[in-house]
Amino acid sequence: DSGVTQTPKHLITATGQRVTLRCSPRSGDLSVYWYQQSLDQGLQFLIQYYNGEERAKGNILERFSAQQFPDLHSELNLSSLELGDSALYFCASSLTEQGAKNIQYFGAGTRLSVL
Amino acid sequence: AQKVTQAQTEISVVEKEDVTLDCVYETRDTTYYLFWYKQPPSGELVFLIRRNSFDEQNEISGRYSWNFQKSTSSFNFTITASQVVDSAVYFCALSPYNQGGKLIFGQGTELSVKP
Numbered sequence: 001d002s003g004v005t006q007t008p009k010h011l012i013t014a015t016g017q018r019v020t021l022r023c024s025p026r027s028g029d030l031s032v033y034w035y036q037q038s039l040d041q042g043l044q045f046l047i048q049y050y051n052g053e054e055r056a057k058g059n060i061l062e063r064f065s066a067q068q069f070p071d072l073h074s075e076l077n078l079s080s081l082e083l084g085d086s087a088l089y090f091c092a093s094s095l096t097e098q099g100a101k102n103i104q105y106f107g108a109g110t111r112l113s114v115l
Numbered sequence: 116a117q118k119v120t121q122a123q124t125e126i127s128v129v130e131k132e133d134v135t136l137d138c139v140y141e142t143r144d145t146t147y148y149l150f151w152y153k154q155p156p157s158g159e160l161v162f163l164i165r166r167n168s169f170d171e172q173n174e175i176s177g178r179y180s181w182n183f184q185k186s187t188s189s190f191n192f193t194i195t196a197s198q199v200v201d202s203a204v205y206f207c208a209l210s211p212y213n214q215g216g217k218l219i220f221g222q223g224t225e226l227s228v229k230p
Contacts, residue, residue: 002161031216033216035218042222043218045217045218048216048217056214056217058217090160092160094216097216103162104216105162106152106159106161106162107159108157108158109158
């Protein structure tokens with residue numbers, strides 16, 4: 001068990017809908033990262049937050065947004081969902097902002113199916 | 116451009132065989148970190164090892180060993196005396212030092228160890 005908690009484990013929704021994925025980092029970790037894993041794109045970095053502030057942005061669509069709350073949990077919001085958004089979404093956490101120096105520990109992921 | 120290439124998409128071996136998973140990376144940075152993660156059939160991503168760009172010492176941990184060669188931009192992973200439980204997808208990843216800690220993943224190598 002990595003200590004990173006993601007809910008829900010599975011999510012099934014329809015095109016055009018909006019969903020929220022939740023992540024609780026490991027105790028003491030200040031940085032949260034979101035990744036998307038799909039068959040065609042592989043594992044792609046979406047966004048990083050450190051202590052409530054956005055620190056780095058990757059291939060995140062404008063329809064997607066995220067935030068990190070004062071208690072350090074993070075939410076990834078996906079709106080106007082399309083079939084192609086179906087994927088496994090991972091959250092990871094690390095101790096500091098500089099993730100390269102610290103190991104990122106991953107949650108079990110949320111599997112999103114858009115029908 | 117920063118990129119990680121895992122040329123082997125799938126590898127199948129018989130239990131007790133040794134197997135090497137290849138990883139080649141591209142970066143212009145002088146400081147960076149390299150990682151290997153394992154994704155078993157259950158889906159979670161499990162951290163295996165981290166190396167920094169200044170430490171080319173090879174490492175052995177039980178049946179696992181890693182060969183980092185900066186001259187060829189390779190960070191290969193060898194499993195000695197493979198076991199069925201080693202069956203998983205293995206990802207190599209690059210983390211540039213000053214980019215917030217995002218991980219750039221290769222496409223993964225699916226290892227199947229048959230009894």
